[in-house]
Amino acid sequence: MKIAVFCGSSPGNKPYFIEAAEHFGQTMTRLGHDLVFGGGNVGLMGCVADAVLASGGKAYGVIPESLRDRELAHQGLTRLDVVKSMHERKARMADLADAFVALPGGPGTMDEIFEAWTWGQLGYHHKPCALYNVNGYYDELLSLIGKMFSSGFLKQEYADMVIVEQEPEALIARLENYQPPIQKWH
Template sequence: MKIAVFCGSSRGNDERFAQAAGVFGQYMASQGMDLVFGGGKVGLMGVVADAVLAGGREVYGVIPESLRDRELAHQGLTRLDVVSSMHERKALMADMADAFVALPGGPGTMDEIFEAWTWGQLGYHSKPCAFYNVDGYYNELLAFIRTMSGAGFLKPEYAEMVIVKDQPTELVSALENYQPPSRKWS
């Protein structure tokens, strides 16, 4: 299984985030899973990539040319695809991955996981989408998702299709056992 991980290009201001990213990458590798990620050497992205590489697994990076040119590209990956835009990056990552996981991150992380989730809801893919809820990082977002559902803007089955776990073992197990809901408007 190739897991696309979306996460911060920063380490955040709490070392627990970087520690959790490293543990998740180590666990992925121990389970024979490969990584698809944004191709950067910085922040949590670099931590996850280094952990998967150290575990002897494959790591596939996808980075826009403009970010590579700023010397942000991770060296030593299994493969680094350089694309011309963020749109191409997200599309290639989505094609390569079997599942999507958001670790702590900022607006870019939200953009990526919400797009993957939306595509799953619309039936463009049937791959699981998950939040690795490190130390409750996503609790307020999850409350808002419940608000969207309660207000009638998100059907309960689509709110429930998103996996939320705070332990790598439980998260990977849920990814492996995922059953998608029926497509919206099918």
Template sequence: MKVAVFCGSSHGNDPKFAQCAREFGEYLASQGVDLVFGGGNVGLMGEVADAVLAGGRQVFGVIPESLRDRELAHQGLTELKVVGGMHERKALMADRADAFVALPGGPGTMDELFEAWTWAQLGYHDKPCALYNVFGYYDHLLAFIENMAGSGFLRSEHQRMLVVEDNPAAMLRALQNYQPPVRKWS
């Protein structure tokens, strides 16, 4: 299995975020799971990649040329693909991954997860999309998603397709056991 992880290119303001990224990467590696990620050596991205590599698993990075040129590319990966821009990056990551997980992060993390979730909702793929809700990081977002559903902008079956867990073992089990709902426009 290859899991795409979307997460912060910074460490956040609390060391617990870096620790959770390392622990998530360590767990993936211990379970024979490979990583697909944004290719950076900074922030939580670098932490999770280093942990998976240290665990002996493969790590595939996809980075836009402009970010590579700023010396943000991780140099120790199994494979690093340099692409022209963010759209190409997301498409290649989606093609390579079997599942998508958002660890704590900012707008880029949300962009990547919401695009993967939208694609799943529209039936472009049947891969699970997940929020790793450590320390309640995504609680406010989950309340907003509940409001979307309650306001009639998100079907309940598509709300439920977003996996939410707060520990690595439960997350991996949920990803492995995921069953997609009926496609939105079928």
């Protein structure tokens, strides 16, 4: 599988964020999976890519011209696609990926995983979406998803689409065995 990883362009303020990103990259490679990511050399995204490459894996980056021009592109990737905009970046990553995983990150990470999840609900793809819940990072988001369900804005089968795990091995096993729900408005 090619796993799209969405995560922070910053490393966060706790060492365990970097350790988790590196461990995730090493684990995906050990289990035979490739990385699709935002193409940057900074933050957690750079850590994941470095770990994949150091472990002998393949890393496919997709970066907008404006970020490449600020010298933020990761060097030494298996392939780096340069696109015009963030919209093109997300679409290209979605085309390349067989699964989507969010590690800790900020608004961009949320945008990316929520868009992938929404597309899955609508049947635009049948790929798994997951949260790597490092040290409970996504606990409040999971509470919000529960509130969406209890308030009538989200059906249980679509809430259940989001895989949540605290260990990379368990998360990847669930990606490998994912069965999508019936698409919304079929």
